[in-house]
Amino acid sequence: MNFLEAIYKLTYNTGMAGDPCTVHYYRNLLGHRSAKGPVKNAYRAYKMLYYTILDAICVILFMDKLGSADISDVTLPDFSQMTPNDSIQWLNSICQELVRKYFFENAEDIVEEIRNVLENPQHEENYWTSSIENGRFKCHHCEKDYKRVSSLKAHESGMHGVSLSNPKKKKEPSSDELQDYILMLFKLTMLLRNFDSGVDMGDGGRCIRSAKYELPIYHKTNKIKYTICSIHTTALSSGLLNPDQEERFIANRFVNIQGGKNNNIALDEYIEMLNRDTKASCTGHKTKDSILKHAKEYLQNNLKRLVNWVKRISSSSILCN
Structure with a gap:
C-alpha cells in the first residue's frame, strides 16, 4: 500500500482530469469512482485502476511490436502447428524484447543525486557531515557543535561566511512528455505488480529484490521511514545475517x-x-x-x-x- 502511495504521488493529479492519457483522466473515463481520497482508504480501488491501465499499455506495446494496432492486419504464427512450449517461447521472446526496450534501456537514473553524494568526497553534503563527533556536527572553524546539519549550515554561513553550492545539470527537455509519462507509469506499475504477484506466490526472494527498486521511489517521494526499511531489508538479506537466518528471513514472510x-x-x-x-x-x-x-x-x-x-x-x- 505504501509503495502504491508513492507511485500515486508521482503520477496522479486531480487537476489533470481533462488531460488525455493521465491516470485521473482514465479514472473518470473507466468509471472507477471508488478510487478517491487517500490511497490508504481505497487501496484496492486504486490498485485495480493502475492494473487496468497497465494491461492496456502492455497490449498497445505488444501490438506495436507486431506492427499494427489492428489484430486483423497482423501476421501471427500458426499456433496449431506449434507445441505449447514453442507457443510460450514465442510469446516470451516478444515480451522479453519489450521489457528490455521500454523498462531497462534509456532508463532515467532516479538515484543519481544519491550516487553523486556517495561518489564525490568533495560534495556539499559530505562537507557538512564529515565533522560529526558523538552524534553532533562540529563547526569547521570554531569549537561550537550542533545537533542538526541545518543549524551548522546557518552558523557557518552567518559567522564564517561559508557558502557551498554544486552546479546542477540542466535536464534537456523531452521531445514527447506524454510518452515519458506513460513509460514512467508503465515502469512503476510493473514494479508494483511484480511485488504483488511475489507476495501472492510466496516468493520471498522476489519480494526482497523488489525492495532495491522501491528504495529510490520512496526517496523520491520523501517517504523516509520506508526508505530506511528498504535499506534495512536489503542489508539483512545481503550478508548481515548468517545463512540460516537469511534463509528464514527471506522465506518466512x-x-x-x-x-x-x-x-x-x-x-x-x-x-x-x-x-x-x-x-x-x-x-x-x-x-x-x-x-x-x-x-x-x-x-x-x-x-x-x-x-x-x-x-x-x-x-x-x-x-x-
Missing part, C-alpha cells in the same frame, strides 16, 4: 490462511487483520463489567486464530524460531 496456490498474504498484512478484528471485538466493552463479561469469548476467539496460525507455520518447509 507470508502466510496462507485460505489454502490453494497463489493465495498468500504478507505477514504484516495478516497482523493488521488480527489488529482490526481485535478492535472490532473490543468495541463497546469499555466498563469493567463489560470487559469481564466478554473476556472469555474474546480470549477463545484469539487463541483459535493463534493455534491455526502456528499449525500453518509448523507445516511449512522452513520453521521459525
